[in-house]
Amino acid sequence: MAHRYKSDLSWSDVTPEHVYLNRRAFMTGATALAAGSIAAPGLAATSPYSTDEEPNAWEEITQYNNFYEFGTGKGDPAQYADALTTTPWAVEIDGMVDKPGSYSFEDIMSAMTIEERIYRFRCVEAWSMVIPWNGFELADLLNMAGIQEGAKYVAFETLYRPEEMWGQTRNFIPWPYREGLRLDEAMHPLTIMATGIYGKDIPNQNGAPLRLVVPWKYGFKSIKSIVKITLTDTQPEASWNMLQPREYGFYSNVNPEVDHPRWSQASERRVGGGLLAKRIPTLMFNGYQDEVASLYEGMDLTENY
Amino acid sequence: MQMPRRMTVAERINEVLRPIPVWLVFCLGALPGVYITAGLLLALTGTYDLFGTRLGIDPVKTIEHWLGELALQFFIATMAIRVLRDWFKIKLIKFRRTLGHLTFYYIVLHLGVWIGLDLQWRWDEIWADILKRPYISIGMIAFVILIPVMATSNDSAIRRLGPKLWQNIHKLAYPAVLLGAVHYVMVQKVWEIEPLIYLVVICALLLARGKALLPKFG
Numbered sequence: 001m002a003h004r005y006k007s008d009l010s011w012s013d014v015t016p017e018h019v020y021l022n023r024r025a026f027m028t029g030a031t032a033l034a035a036g037s038i039a040a041p042g043l044a045a046t047s048p049y050s051t052d053e054e055p056n057a058w059e060e061i062t063q064y065n066n067f068y069e070f071g072t073g074k075g076d077p078a079q080y081a082d083a084l085t086t087t088p089w090a091v092e093i094d095g096m097v098d099k100p101g102s103y104s105f106e107d108i109m110s111a112m113t114i115e116e117r118i119y120r121f122r123c124v125e126a127w128s129m130v131i132p133w134n135g136f137e138l139a140d141l142l143n144m145a146g147i148q149e150g151a152k153y154v155a156f157e158t159l160y161r162p163e164e165m166w167g168q169t170r171n172f173i174p175w176p177y178r179e180g181l182r183l184d185e186a187m188h189p190l191t192i193m194a195t196g197i198y199g200k201d202i203p204n205q206n207g208a209p210l211r212l213v214v215p216w217k218y219g220f221k222s223i224k225s226i227v228k229i230t231l232t233d234t235q236p237e238a239s240w241n242m243l244q245p246r247e248y249g250f251y252s253n254v255n256p257e258v259d260h261p262r263w264s265q266a267s268e269r270r271v272g273g274g275l276l277a278k279r280i281p282t283l284m285f286n287g288y289q290d291e292v293a294s295l296y297e298g299m300d301l302t303e304n305y
Numbered sequence: 306m307q308m309p310r311r312m313t314v315a316e317r318i319n320e321v322l323r324p325i326p327v328w329l330v331f332c333l334g335a336l337p338g339v340y341i342t343a344g345l346l347l348a349l350t351g352t353y354d355l356f357g358t359r360l361g362i363d364p365v366k367t368i369e370h371w372l373g374e375l376a377l378q379f380f381i382a383t384m385a386i387r388v389l390r391d392w393f394k395i396k397l398i399k400f401r402r403t404l405g406h407l408t409f410y411y412i413v414l415h416l417g418v419w420i421g422l423d424l425q426w427r428w429d430e431i432w433a434d435i436l437k438r439p440y441i442s443i444g445m446i447a448f449v450i451l452i453p454v455m456a457t458s459n460d461s462a463i464r465r466l467g468p469k470l471w472q473n474i475h476k477l478a479y480p481a482v483l484l485g486a487v488h489y490v491m492v493q494k495v496w497e498i499e500p501l502i503y504l505v506v507i508c509a510l511l512l513a514r515g516k517a518l519l520p521k522f523g
Contacts, residue, residue, distance in 0.1 A: 172495035
């Protein structure tokens with residue numbers, strides 16, 4: 001991945017999903033038998049950017065989603081996203097790049113190295129998860145297209161296909177969904193394009209076949225099912241920002257000190273802990289302060305929320 | 306020979322409703338509340354998992370929203386009774402107090418789940434939310450102005466206060482139900498249809514009461 005980190009692990013080294021799913025039991029020591037058989041592969045090293053927090057279960061990650069293209073209920077995406085066809089798929093990369101054009105998903109995948117990244121994921125609605133993504137650094141894709149001098153921002157667009165995404169027939173958000181990053185944010189090694197979860201192809205409801213993941217920003221910045229990437233020198237439009245600029249800023253960095261106008265961002269509920277799960281304090285930049293705080297040096301983060 | 310007068314639709318409905326005892330309506334209306342309360346108590350004491358996977362991935366939000374919707378549904382039912390009598394001659398007045406009590410019960414549970422399970426007694430955040438977040442402030446105002454209504458929702462209060470004062474106190478339910486609907490609309494991130502339907506229904510019920518919405522003096 002941009003040759004910054006070379007993994008000597010292959011897919012055969014990746015922890016099998018059932019081991020992850022059992023980790024909860026393993027941690028509590030509830031199943032001694034399972035612990036004995038999985039200890040060795042279960043401890044396989046992953047990216048240095050990965051958290052060692054326990055990932056959420058596959059079911060939690062894939063049944064509890066915000067993807068308004070398929071409805072506003074948390075279960076709607078899992079219920080309706082089957083309608084989406086993801087083959088063939090191509091990403092149009094244009095704007096200030098050397099090699100603009102339509103890049104097929106297969107061509108992108110064959111040029112990229114897939115790596116596992118276990119990231120915290122914090123939704124603006126004050127819930128969070130830990131998700132074992134598979135993907136590649138966005139920087140690699142942008143470099144493939146060749147970033148031109150003067151480009152300052154990256155704009156993204158989700159597929160617009162109302163016949164398969166029924167939510168798009170309702171106009172509560174100006175479609176297509178769009179998001180944007182500053183170029184340095186986009187080039188940061190934490191910023192990835194995810195194509196899988198738990199080593200499996202990413203399910204439609206999670207943004208198949210490829211979606212952005214920016215772990216230090218609120219989840220809505222991590223735009224799903226991307227069909228268009230534009231390098232530009234002006235700050236791009238972002239859907240939630242267009243809808244409610246006072247509630248959703250362009251930056252939308254996770255920040256416990258800057259509240260959403262309608263609720264506090266000081267703490268969060270980690271999904272999956274059940275009825276009595278303890279609320280946990282929200283961390284500055286979602287816990288990625290060491291990696292990304294320098295991007296915002298000298299900026300007033302209350303002003304630039 | 307004179308033909309017996311044919312019963313109107315309303316009379317026939319009243320005929321069917323008359324034998325239904327109030328306690329039966331109370332028991333049926335309390336069922337979801339009893340289920341939720343029992344499930345919460347069993348979970349809090351670690352005794353038994355009554356809910357299983359029925360509440361989905363995020364059980365706290367599911368219960369919180371469910372209770373809020375139940376409160377609004379019972380509130381609408383309570384408000385509808387007078388309108389049904391005035392406009393359609395359907396007599397359900399004997400159920401009204403019970404439905405009102407159930408409404409308050411669901412509001413208290415909804416608030417309790419928000420404080421205890423959602424925000425988990427983090428009083429700093431709770432107070433900040435109540436004071437700074439309009440939709441929470443609005444919900445809280447609705448709850449507070451319903452307290453005197455609930456406290457006087459019994460026969461002895463009518464005797465003590467006299468009918469006029471008592472009625473004026475109970476007219477507080479009108480702003481409360483409207484604030485409840487606004488609270489629901491404002492929780493959403495986008496304009497959702499369901500809360501807007503509640504709001505429209507509630508506005509229609511209020512309009513149907515006309516001048517009766519206002520307190521009487523003198």
